[in-house]
Amino acid sequence: MSITGAMNAAMSGLRAAARGTELVSNNISNALTESYGRRELALSSMNYGANGGVRIDGTTRHVNEGVLADRRFADAAHQNIQTAVNFFQTLENVTGVAGDSEGLSGRLAAFEQSLITATSRPDAPERLTDTVIDAKRLIEGLVRASNDVQDMRTRADGQIAKEVDTLNTALQQVEQLNKQIITAQARGGSTPGLLDQRQAVLDTIGAIVPINVVPRDNNSVAIYTDGGAVLLDISAATVGFQRQNTVTAYQTIDNGTLSGLTLNGQDLRMSALAGGSLGGQFTVRDTYGVQAQTQLDAIARDLVERFADPALDATRGTGDPGLFTDAGGAFSLIDEVGLSARLSLNAAVDPAAGGEVWRLRDGLAATTPGPAGDAALLNDMRDALDAQRAPASGGFSTGNQSMSDLFSSFSGVLSSTRAGAERDLTFSAARLTEWTDLQLSQGVDTDQELQNLLILEQAYAANARVIQAADDMIETLTRL
Incomplete structure (x- = not known):
């Protein structure tokens, strides 16, 4: 040389x-x-x-593309379960747990105790007033729970819109990065930086929707959802969604009043995008939220019907509302949806609405006070709460239950479901951590x-x- x-x-x-x-x-x-x-x-x-x-x-x-794909699936599953846990934790905070005086069961217990106290001294106006106050607190608890369920459904609908926007933007970015990578290779340039950027964008997509990333020629990729929808193959697809400003109890995806997803203008099966944070938001809006509202309405219906029994108060006429009303009127069987949000106290006993508390003792339609020592109606009201009857709706047990049993059943199912979701979240978090650590160890x-x-x-x-x-x-x- x-x-x-x-x-x-x-x-x-x-x-x-x-x-x-x-x-x-x-x-x-x-x-x-x-x-x-x-x-x-x-x-x-x-x-x-x-x-x-x-x-x-x-x-x-x-x-390691295999480890990376498994880590993305683990991330999508974790995001999906986290959304469910957040919903159940919030709902349980609103409805309360056993022993919580501000929870639904605690408010029912306070109302029942007020009836017992009023029964022992039906002549004492302050005891009747306390009973009215506790009845209104019970109503307020149910109304608040119903409103909060719809607020969570509204937030889920808004979050779906945001995630769809993020998904569409990310798909466009991957399309552009594919083109830049192909161009850089053709010119003999370096592509690792572009590949890093694309991986970061794919991770964003993978948290929203579980995806399969398929290699194509010249280091480009195609993207398919785990459910088989084509999100990108040469060109990026466009996911469509119509947001609602406010979601009400009457709106569901089944009756067509809430939007689903479209892919390039065509209706998309929800199973095609199942999993991930996007699927979790749909589950909150269309499954968990609807189920919670249905059960709250069933509880409100049971409460209204117990006190609307014609045999309970002889002063009321046929079809007149009882102590608990549907926005001041009688409850109609064909209008149960949203009842828990419309629940109100009969104005006849509400001083704030011009009523008199003594009508709790003498009858809702009584025009003048009766014998001050007559506690028969108050006793019947207390018995109405303890009466064993099968809930007419809500998917509860078909066995006979008292009012407190029904509240406990609702709280118990909610607590059990929340605990199960939290266990699933712990498992998904551990799995995500393991795959993340494995990815880093091979980096x-x-x-x-x-x-x-x-x-x-x-x-x-x-x-x-x-x-x-x-x-x-x-x-x-x-x-x-």
């Missing part, structure tokens, strides 16, 4: 060592960056006659990178010594 050839070979070695050192530095600094793929310098030898050297062929990005190993750095420093020093030796030889030759 000539002196010039040796110097050229050493110079190529210096360039390779410098570029390798840069990659090692990037690897170490991005060791904890989720979407970062470990870089490695691709080298090959070059031989031209007696000359040699090293050629930099590019940068190779290392990512940048800082110890190995530091060893590589030592090797590169030695290579740099060796090539530098070759150049120094060649320079010394040339200098010697020039002095001859």
